[in-house]
Amino acid sequence: xxxxxxxxxxxxxxxxxxxxxxxxxxxxxxxxxxxxxxxxxxxxxxxxxxxxxxxxxxxxxxxxxxxxxxxxxxxxxxxxxxxxxxxxxxxxxxxxxxxxxxxxxxxxxxxxxxxxxxxxxxxxxxxxxxxxxxxxxxxxxxxxxxxxxxxxxxxxxxxxxxxxxxxxxxxxxxxxxxxxxxxxxxxxxxxxxxxxxxxxxxxxxxxxxxxxxxxxxxxxxxxxxxxxxxxxxxxxxxxxxxxxxxxxxxxxxxxxxxxxxxxxxxxxxxxxxxxxxxxxxxxxxxxxxxxxxxxxxxxxxxxxxxxxxxxxxxxxxxxxxxxxxxxxxxxxxxxxxxxxxxxxxxxxxxxxxxxxxxxxxxxxxxxxxxxxxxxxxx
Amino acid sequence: xxxxxxxxxxxxxxxxxxxxxxxxxxxxxxxxxxxxxxxxxxxxxxxxxxxxxxxxxxxxxxxxxxxxxxxxxxxxxxxxxxxxxxxxxxxxxxxxxxxxxxxxxxxxxxxxxxxxxxxxxxxxxxxxxxxxxxxxxxxxxxxxxxxxxxxxxxxxxxxxxxxxxxxxxxxxxxxxxxxxxxxxxxxxxxxxxxxxxx
Numbered sequence: 001x002x003x004x005x006x007x008x009x010x011x012x013x014x015x016x017x018x019x020x021x022x023x024x025x026x027x028x029x030x031x032x033x034x035x036x037x038x039x040x041x042x043x044x045x046x047x048x049x050x051x052x053x054x055x056x057x058x059x060x061x062x063x064x065x066x067x068x069x070x071x072x073x074x075x076x077x078x079x080x081x082x083x084x085x086x087x088x089x090x091x092x093x094x095x096x097x098x099x100x101x102x103x104x105x106x107x108x109x110x111x112x113x114x115x116x117x118x119x120x121x122x123x124x125x126x127x128x129x130x131x132x133x134x135x136x137x138x139x140x141x142x143x144x145x146x147x148x149x150x151x152x153x154x155x156x157x158x159x160x161x162x163x164x165x166x167x168x169x170x171x172x173x174x175x176x177x178x179x180x181x182x183x184x185x186x187x188x189x190x191x192x193x194x195x196x197x198x199x200x201x202x203x204x205x206x207x208x209x210x211x212x213x214x215x216x217x218x219x220x221x222x223x224x225x226x227x228x229x230x231x232x233x234x235x236x237x238x239x240x241x242x243x244x245x246x247x248x249x250x251x252x253x254x255x256x257x258x259x260x261x262x263x264x265x266x267x268x269x270x271x272x273x274x275x276x277x278x279x280x281x282x283x284x285x286x287x288x289x290x291x292x293x294x295x296x297x298x299x300x301x302x303x304x305x306x307x308x309x310x311x312x313x314x315x316x317x318x319x320x321x322x323x324x325x326x327x328x329x330x331x332x333x334x335x336x337x338x339x340x341x342x343x344x345x346x347x348x349x350x351x352x353x354x355x356x357x358x359x360x361x362x363x364x365x366x367x368x369x370x371x372x373x374x375x376x377x378x
Numbered sequence: 379x380x381x382x383x384x385x386x387x388x389x390x391x392x393x394x395x396x397x398x399x400x401x402x403x404x405x406x407x408x409x410x411x412x413x414x415x416x417x418x419x420x421x422x423x424x425x426x427x428x429x430x431x432x433x434x435x436x437x438x439x440x441x442x443x444x445x446x447x448x449x450x451x452x453x454x455x456x457x458x459x460x461x462x463x464x465x466x467x468x469x470x471x472x473x474x475x476x477x478x479x480x481x482x483x484x485x486x487x488x489x490x491x492x493x494x495x496x497x498x499x500x501x502x503x504x505x506x507x508x509x510x511x512x513x514x515x516x517x518x519x520x521x522x523x524x525x526x527x528x529x530x531x532x533x534x535x536x537x538x539x540x541x542x543x544x545x546x547x548x549x550x551x552x553x554x555x556x557x558x559x560x561x562x563x564x565x566x567x568x569x570x571x572x573x574x575x576x
Binding site: 307344 | 417426431435440
């Protein structure tokens with residue numbers, strides 16, 4: 001495939017105007033950690049916003065410091081000649097409010113107390129993120145995004161954009177998402193939250209005061225989440241019933257899959273803030289543009305003004321194809337331009353991050369057309 | 379590759395809403411967008427063909443026609459098209475009813491099984507026909523519900539479907555003189571424009 005973006009550098013952008021929040025309260029000021037790739041054209045019409053999922057951040061593509069590091073989380077899909085082609089598009093990716101990768105969140109200092117927010121950081125929602133992203137667009141001089149794309153929780157942001165700012169979205173790509181979570185999906189999030197909250201080192205979210213982190217709880221939350229992001233097939237293919245690897249810590253571990261989950265949990269608890277994890281899962285749970293079915297989804301989507309691409313993956317059981325099809329059917333009934341494919345994949349929910357020829361072909365065809373509709377060449 | 383029949387564009391109103399069931403690579407819809415400025419949606423199963431439709435800037439949804447059109451509203455489209463697909467559907471009768479539920483008019487084309495070449499292969503040689511019109515052997519064919527002009531018209535009557543126009547073309551989508559005179563014997567492709575009896 002095409003060339004890499006090479007080394008990229010994030011930028012911290014301050015916003016000094018208060019932001020009122022959907023579930024009450026406000027942030028007096030905030031910073032957003034942002035990466036951009038490619039060049040904004042003279043008409044400022046070629047911007048693409050990439051929205052991250054639960055544990056993602058602004059580092060979507062390229063490498064930090066050197067190419068020997070791990071690339072951004074969607075590096076396979078963003079770059080020169082790739083689906084989101086940085087030779088054509090100006091790509092904007094940010095760490096959302098409440099995150100723990102540089103944007104204002106529980107780890108940041110509350111200007112009113114001079115202390116870290118910790119558990120007192122206000123609840124933020126997908127709608128709040130979209131408002132903050134709109135202010136980022138204003139800051140960058142982007143009146144309208146050529147496209148807004150995201151997978152999972154990121155897809156929910158793209159959907160919310162099409163509803164909240166229809167005039168500012170040219171196209172929306174909503175991948176492995178849902179119009180709102182099912183009870184089962186919320187239940188998984190609750191298990192993850194409980195794992196964190198029951199960790200003795202959690203201290204009601206004030207763990208920083210005790211100079212500890214609830215590493216065991218966050219690790220366990222990640223392990224549960226991780227299982228739901230994979231599929232029975234992919235876990236079977238990757239681990240089967242094979243024994244632990246000898247070159248890694250195998251103490252008290254009977255099977256390779258256990259070792260893998262523990263490793264994932266440990267890695268994650270070292271990099272991800274517990275209060276942010278709770279906040280992000282709550283944002284997922286509360287997302288519901290139908291306002292608890294008080295407005296039918298086709299009606300909610302009737303004011304959208306963009307082209308849609310919806311993609312799902314056959315073995316995704318956390319955000320199953322039938323959930324994506326709810327979005328598709330509502331768009332059809334609202335008479336909106338929508339394209340949809342249920343992609344064959346063994347990789348469960350994680351499939352949206354993983355290279356796949358058909359996925360790339362369809363995603364690229366859609367994005368190439370977005371570019372063509374801007375007046376560019378195919 | 380069978381080209382769509384020449385009559386179809388004449389039966390489409392400018393700026394109308396058109397749904398194409400089994401739209402393939404999107405050639406017909408893209409042409410109608412160009413010439414008739416239609417608001418187009420295609421349904422297709424094959425991801426490669428979906429990608430080809432996206433290349434043409436069309437909206438296309440992956441959907442198995444055997445599962446019906448229950449995700450569509452009544453009378454959502456001016457015209458619902460189905461070219462050379464009816465014979466491959468599990469229940470052509472239900473498909474036709476659904477087409478005229480979601481659309482005001484339907485355009486349907488299918489291979490005429492009573493075409494003279496088929497009659498010769500079946501009636502004289504005693505074989506299920508295999509030819510450019512029906513290229514697959516009987517044991518491995520998507521064409522599970524073959525019919526003729528006469529059969530189709532009987533079904534329309536049963537379903538209270540009114541035939542607005544009826545025509546025929548050859549496999550290249552062109553008019554043939556003999557087919558026009560005697561469609562059930564010399565028409566390779568049956569072409570119908572339908573609406574629901576009011």
